[in-house]
Amino acid sequence: MSDSGLANVTINGRTVKTQPGRTLIDVAEEIGVYVPRFCYHPGMRSVAVCRLCLVQIEGQRKLMPACATPVTDGMVVNSVDPQAVDAQSGMLEFLLINHPLDCPICDRAGECPLQDQTYRHGPGSSRYVEEKRTFEKALEISSLVVLDRERCVLCWRCVRFSDEVAGDQFIQLVDRGPGTQILTFADEPFDSYFSGNTIQICPVGALTSKPYRFVSRPWNLQSAPSVCAYCSVGCPISNESRSDKLVRVQALPNENVNDFWICDKGRFGYHYVDSDERLTNPLVRSGGEFEATSWGAAVQGIAEKLKDAEKVGVIAGGHLTTEDAWAIAKLAKKTIKTPHVDSRIQDAGAPYEKLLEVSGVAGSTATMNDLDDARTILWIGPDPKETLPVLYLRIRKAVLESGAKLIVVAPRRMSLDGFATHVIRCEPHGEATALKNLSSGIASPGAAANDIGDPLVLCWAPSSPGRDEASTLDALFELAGEHETKFLVGPPHAGSQGMIDMGVHPALDAGYAPASEKGMDTRAILEAAATGELDALLIFGADLTGDFPDAGLVQRALDSEVYLVVIELFPTDTATRADVLLPSAAYSERMGTFTNLERRLQKLEPLNTPPGGALEPWRVCARIASALGDDWGVSSFDEVWEAMQQEVPTHAGISVGSLTQPSPPTALNYETGFGSRGAEAQVAGPGGGYPKGHRSGAPFQTGQNWPLSWEIRAFEAGQRPGIVPAALPRKETAMNGHSPASAVRAEDGTLALYTQRFIYDQGTMVSRSKALKAIAKKPFIEMHPDDAASLQLTDGGEAIVEANGTQVRLRVVLADIARGAVFIPYDQDGLKANSLISGTDPRVEVKAP
């Protein structure tokens, strides 16, 4: 062993130093020696079943599978030894004997590891003249995934993913021997929220995407790296389009964020971008109808109204970029000079700013990697599997692979309970009390308090729209004070944290500075509009109707005489009430960054052209500002960043260039893309190089059609790290005190209403994504069996639920939920739960029909 503890490993004549114990196949790939493989995947444990990666290792009697061989000092490897080459070719021949001749009709052709590896490492023709084994083809095992067992090479990747990573074993190996097949259970479709990942990791066309079936060939695709616009995990993705239409989304890896995975919402929820309903041109209300107009006229009209407006409110949604957030805050606070700005809608009133009492940031001090190093993870928030799915995978990994202890404090059962070390079922509004009981003191054996060790990661996400969580945070701070703690904060949406960072907040300016003038929050803004005290209201990228936890207040606000300007993708309910309606560009049509829940900035590259005259919201703000006489001098993404770096202290040192990936080259011609194309296709050393099209050793270039769907290496994720701005030292800030939550049980016979979003719901984007619409759940009400019994309600029966003047019938589901509480999903087809909510202590009356 060398002095530094590194091992010297010689591969095909080249010696490298690396940590002993690393997987040989990885080390080889890093120096440009590509060992063919099927079953190996860096995101899962090695099983060495395909036997394709056999290499010759000096001193070993037989060929060894590189994917299951840890490197040791002095190891001498030859992947191009004639025996090894013969073995690799032989394995491919064996796999091809039963493989159907489907290439012309298989979606995988053109980006197929079987094709590519056969071309490079396999036999040139087939010796098999017998009949192949057959199965019924193209089984729809879910509405999103199609299975063709004939094509399956039994690499087990899909089964291992479902078992190891997602934890929902919907897909399994069935039977044995040459009849082995992959199948789902007879009465259970592949209903995993992560099923689409199996499509991406399947090295052949056995698992394919139903929405993408027969849509395109990979060489017709253009692609651009981007970030998912849905939740605040911010998984990096590749948008792929054909003829300027988004036709596919795939996961890009980032070992710091999502490993290799994305959820099915991010993967299949793209159809909304090309929907016919997209707003295309500025519209101005004239005599009750919308009339198309030019940007100049629209912006001029807005500026004139704003000049005369005394009280102006600005509300921004959570799916806008960091640059949009910066521009919205600047327009509101610096140009219009109104302090009444907020981006918290579904999480209205969530006290992110309170975090400044214990740290220098109104957001996370932990990254998701800290979950892997934590001894204890505490979760307070909604069910992450629905709202932050890949964070759920990260927590699951931290618990099952790194041995972190998970404590869940919640009034209802959630997916984390399955592997939590302790589940504390608290009473409604009882999170703070439950946390206080966890704090220091002698704990009885087996109690959760015994398992709170350092490092401790406290995860907090606003758990239920309409609830006040200040006391929960106070209790978390107390717990944090006794331990070596970091906070992982989960705002709901992709752009939520960016909004906070940029000061789209009534109490905070950009960079977490206390607002120079405190303004009204969303609720107060809407109340002011409803009572006629607000002169103008600008709403950026938000449909308040289903989103704000008080539907009645929203309607009163929108029905009022307030001058309403809406910047939107679609003619939503909010949008159709506007006086001026401006079309927004979608996430795949523009450059930008999202700030995820770790406060990590990741870049979006544009791919398609926005429809009509749709613009980025930051550009709209700049134009309005200009019309108001305040010329910001920004007309490009780079200029916006220059301004941001000057104006926002937390972002001053960020090199946005390091977030940028070079623009993709034109797609390689399929025929000439293989082999000798000069330096670009050069293999880095002797021995097999990367298969066709991939540039060994060169930084990963997106925009090339094929390598995105497979064999993407973790180290290539180094091209996509994202930047987490350093937390500033804590400043003393005076924050408003919050009164503690109201009493736990009400004597009026009402039950506390808990709610949260489900992954597929009536959200503006997801409800227009046709692949997901059909699998969204219908609304229901969850109750404790004892509460149900006392109300004469049965499991599966109907209940009449009433609150706030709204009455609705819902199917009853008996569940593990605190007594005195009920749960209703937030926004499903058939019920927007915000119609049952007003104020900060949502309660409902429930009775039998």
Add this chain to the structure above:
Amino acid sequence: MLNDRPLKAIIPGGASAPLLTDPNVAVDFEALKDAGTMLGSGAIVFMDDSTCMVRNALITTEFFEHESCGKCTPCREGTWWAVKVLERIEHGEGRPEDMDLLLDIADGIDGRSFCPLGDAAAWALRSNVKLFREEFEAHVVDHACPFGDEHLLVAGRRRSGTGMGEAGVTPQPSAGIASDEDAEAV
């Protein structure tokens, strides 16, 4: 041997043990190893000259195909392929290149599988083809099994179609299960 028929071949230690033609070997681990085979499981089978070695190869390989767990590529696909080729040869549809093909298949499995079952199948297959090559060639040249058609009723029942039963349904068990009457006379 029984009925004074001459001894043709011995399986000295279980189905995977390479064949012996000369019985003058001590039944112990070292001696059999030196003879290029093994004592293995200790299950000894004697075959007289009425035994078709292609049939022997076929039912032995069918056994391994049936036992194959299916986890690793070489054993799962290799035994499947070898059975198909052996069936053709035994039923008179062999081709001259099939013997080398069988040896290649054996080489493709041997030493490359996840567990020694693959090696076992390879050794058995290779041994049969190497030691009795002319018998395989006779099957090919004559387009028939030299030991007669009655043979075919019990040996390696020819599977129709893909051998997977009806498409989409789990496959039927391998046919290579001989009845008591077919037990090799010792």
